[in-house]
Amino acid sequence: MEGLHHGELRVLRGPRLARRRLQGREDRQGHPVRGGAAAARGGALSRAGAGGRAVSARLPEFTWDALEKVGALAAGHPDGVINLSIGTPVDPVPEVIQAALAAGADAPGYPLTAGTPRLRRAITDWVARTCRTPDREFGVLPTIGSKELVAWLPTLLGLGPGDVVAVPRICYPTYEDGARLAGAETVRADSLTALGPDNRVRLIWVNSPSNPTGQVLPATHLRKVVDWARERGAVVASDECYLPLGWTAEPVSALAPEVTGGSYAGVLAVHSLSKRSNLAGYRAGFVAGDPALVAELLKVRKHAGMIVPAPVQAAMVAALDDERHAAAQRERYARRREVLREAFAGAGFEIEQSDGGLYLWVTSGEDCWATVEWLARRGILAAPGAFYGPAGERHVRVALTESDEKIAAVPSRLA
Numbered sequence: 493m494e495g496l497h498h499g500e501l502r503v504l505r506g507p508r509l510a511r512r513r514l515q516g517r518e519d520r521q522g523h524p525v526r527g528g529a530a531a532a533r534g535g536a537l538s539r540a541g542a543g544g545r546a547v548s549a550r551l552p553e554f555t556w557d558a559l560e561k562v563g564a565l566a567a568g569h570p571d572g573v574i575n576l577s578i579g580t581p582v583d584p585v586p587e588v589i590q591a592a593l594a595a596g597a598d599a600p601g602y603p604l605t606a607g608t609p610r611l612r613r614a615i616t617d618w619v620a621r622t623c624r625t626p627d628r629e630f631g632v633l634p635t636i637g638s639k640e641l642v643a644w645l646p647t648l649l650g651l652g653p654g655d656v657v658a659v660p661r662i663c664y665p666t667y668e669d670g671a672r673l674a675g676a677e678t679v680r681a682d683s684l685t686a687l688g689p690d691n692r693v694r695l696i697w698v699n700s701p702s703n704p705t706g707q708v709l710p711a712t713h714l715r716k717v718v719d720w721a722r723e724r725g726a727v728v729a730s731d732e733c734y735l736p737l738g739w740t741a742e743p744v745s746a747l748a749p750e751v752t753g754g755s756y757a758g759v760l761a762v763h764s765l766s767k768r769s770n771l772a773g774y775r776a777g778f779v780a781g782d783p784a785l786v787a788e789l790l791k792v793r794k795h796a797g798m799i800v801p802a803p804v805q806a807a808m809v810a811a812l813d814d815e816r817h818a819a820a821q822r823e824r825y826a827r828r829r830e831v832l833r834e835a836f837a838g839a840g841f842e843i844e845q846s847d848g849g850l851y852l853w854v855t856s857g858e859d860c861w862a863t864v865e866w867l868a869r870r871g872i873l874a875a876p877g878a879f880y881g882p883a884g885e886r887h888v889r890v891a892l893t894e895s896d897e898k899i900a901a902v903p904s905r906l907a
């Protein structure tokens with residue numbers, strides 16, 4: 493297959509079903525399965541999954557369910573809650589996109605998994621200008637938002653027990669969830685030295701700007717990751733959902749020539765319109781990169797019915813073709829970021845990294861849950877850093893996604 497190294501073909505070949513049926517009863521990553529509904533289920537459901545366990549038993553408690561108690565505390569503030577936790581967009585969907593969605597609403601037939609020719613062209617044009625690719629020889633594929641692709645990518649690539657997915661030490665939890673769903677092992681590492689000579693690594697996630705830290709990785713680091721992965725036949729998946737949101741550093745796409753060396757082999761870039769265009773409710777994303785890998789994803793997704801609805805495909809075209817609304821939204825986030833940065837710094841918090849993306853990564857030097865509760869008593873809900881890995885246990889993530897009115901109220905609440 494063109495664009496794939498010999499070692500990468502092993503990722504895509506061969507059924508894993510027999511190995512999955514032999515999967516043991518213990519958690520493959522050495523993590524205890526946390527309590528809650530998934531762990532408590534019994535009877536036929538608990539025996540439904542591979543190895544005699546429900547699939548949900550492979551997964552931890554859903555991240556945001558753990559905020560219920562402090563969420564109630566923040567909601568009790570007399571002036572209402574200021575939600576800086578999940579990072580869901582609050583600004584209106586641009587009219588040009590709403591109009592395109594409505595115009596495409598009369599869609600009685602099945603849509604194309606590959607996307608309409610018009611959508612594929614729009615994605616290709618956007619990637620070429622935003623990721624600064626030297627050509628248009630990469631593959632593209634629309635996805636139902638970016639999270640579903642992140643969660644299912646190890647499975648779609650054929651990973652399973654015995655394989656390793658490398659993720660950053662502090663990162664989006666769904667990278668690990670995806671490995672768990674596939675029955676693979678997760679290793680947290682921020683350097684290639686930390687990964688060592690492990691030839692079981694089949695997939696490496698990088699994320700710049702980072703969720704949650706806002707760290708921006710330089711092209712030299714990304715190039716080393718790509719070279720290391722190619723030597724071992726592994727795939728590099730670059731989560732670039734916040735690529736247009738560089739603040740004090742300029743993000744670089746993994747598809748840029750200074751990273752790929754002019755070849756897209758073994759590299760995938762994942763993008764989303766949720767934050768750029770306020771389309772979280774539309775579930776609109778896409779993946780671009782190695783054309784052979786993209787073709788393989790398309791083959792599997794056709795069988796699985798992983799299809800972006802036709803009206804959403806039409807809306808995506810409008811969003812990708814229009815940079816004016818994206819620039820306006822970026823300016824909103826820049827203003828909100830400055831207000832929050834000054835407010836938290838003025839309240840004695842240290843702001844670390846946060847060079848790009850949609851969040852501030854802050855610490856007061858104490859356990860993250862103590863900070864989250866302190867903020868909740870002031871009617872501010874933030875995300876504990878522990879959600880993103882053990883290395884985040886003394887930080888909290890503060891999202892820029894609240895209305896201007898509520899963002900303006902943060903300084904007085906922290907005073």
